Amino acid sequence: MNENLFASFITPTLMGLPIIILIIAFPNILFPSPNRLINNRLVSFQQWLIQLVLKQMMTMHNLKGRTWSLMLISLIMFIGSTNLLGLLPHSFTPTTQLSMNLGMAIPLWAGAVITGFRHKTKASLAHFLPQGTPIPLIPMLVIIETISLFIQPMALAVRLTANITAGHLLMHLIGGATLVLTSISTPTAMITFIILVLLTVLEFAVALIQAYVFTLLVSLYLHDNT
Amino acid sequence: MTSVMPVKEKKLMDVKLGELPSWILMRNFTPKGIVGAFQRGYYRFYNKYINVKKGSIAGINMVPAAYVLFSYCLSYKELKHQRRHKFH
Numbered sequence: 001m002n003e004n005l006f007a008s009f010i011t012p013t014l015m016g017l018p019i020i021i022l023i024i025a026f027p028n029i030l031f032p033s034p035n036r037l038i039n040n041r042l043v044s045f046q047q048w049l050i051q052l053v054l055k056q057m058m059t060m061h062n063l064k065g066r067t068w069s070l071m072l073i074s075l076i077m078f079i080g081s082t083n084l085l086g087l088l089p090h091s092f093t094p095t096t097q098l099s100m101n102l103g104m105a106i107p108l109w110a111g112a113v114i115t116g117f118r119h120k121t122k123a124s125l126a127h128f129l130p131q132g133t134p135i136p137l138i139p140m141l142v143i144i145e146t147i148s149l150f151i152q153p154m155a156l157a158v159r160l161t162a163n164i165t166a167g168h169l170l171m172h173l174i175g176g177a178t179l180v181l182t183s184i185s186t187p188t189a190m191i192t193f194i195i196l197v198l199l200t201v202l203e204f205a206v207a208l209i210q211a212y213v214f215t216l217l218v219s220l221y222l223h224d225n226t
Numbered sequence: 227m228t229s230v231m232p233v234k235e236k237k238l239m240d241v242k243l244g245e246l247p248s249w250i251l252m253r254n255f256t257p258k259g260i261v262g263a264f265q266r267g268y269y270r271f272y273n274k275y276i277n278v279k280k281g282s283i284a285g286i287n288m289v290p291a292a293y294v295l296f297s298y299c300l301s302y303k304e305l306k307h308q309r310r311h312k313f314h
Binding site: 007029 | 242268279281286297300
């Protein structure tokens with residue numbers, strides 16, 4: 001049982017070939033590109049969805065921040081679809097790997113911060129000191145704000161990894177417990193099964209929410225810096 | 227026993243069973259040919275099930291179903307131990 005628990009998080013290879021490249025590229029074919037004025041149902045539905053997300057996410061940015069809209073919308077679509085596909089049985093979720101989430105978080109955060117430093121240097125440096133702090137506290141507060149700035153990409157990556165991994169692990173554990181309990185005492189197994197169903201509903205929500213949170217935070221860092 | 231049309235130009239359904247190995251070997255295995263094969267397969271599926279006026283969820287659902295089967299095949303080795311046995 002112990003070894004099986006983490007077996008679903010191993011990078012999948014097929015006789016030494018990294019299948020993970022295929023698995024990461026797989027959500028791409030679920031989003032066909034529209035090439036007509038009126039498209040088929042799948043494409044129209046996705047167009048409506050992306051329009052909704054776009055309006056919700058990009059209204060708070062100014063002209064300079066809106067140049068990032070392609071990046072942010074593709075980010076939320078990728079993370080959302082990858083997380084949702086990971087809820088299928090036996091599938092592998094790339095966002096459980098910290099390496100991939102770091103690879104997404106660090107460049108985006110760094111891009112936002114460096115844009116801020118290049119174009120609005122004084123305002124970016126002023127972020128290190130909140131308004132109205134008493135004068136004796138200033139040195140300590142600058143240190144704390146610097147640390148909090150550098151923790152942002154780590155927090156982004158680790159938040160996504162930990163949430164998705166923990167959800168998958170919990171589902172494995174409770175599912176295994178339900179299976180074992182059926183032969184021991186059926187009412188307990190029923191309760192455990194109801195817990196499993198609720199957990200699955202939660203996981204669907206978490207999959208989408210995590211995508212949203214990731215993208216929202218990146219766009220917040222962007223807003224600060226444009 | 228020999229056929230009138232050269233084997234290369236025939237479609238798969240017209241190839242006789244004895245000619246099958248030579249037909250397979252004559253296919254285009256260059257990178258461009260392989261990419262072309264994947265493209266043709268993809269558009270065949272897409273135009274039949276999804277790119278229609280009233281596409282239903284079943285057309286889209288075939289893709290996750292195939293993905294689940296594929297992942298099951300990949301992780302069969304670890305799943306072999308989870309069968310119902312009295313003694314594992």
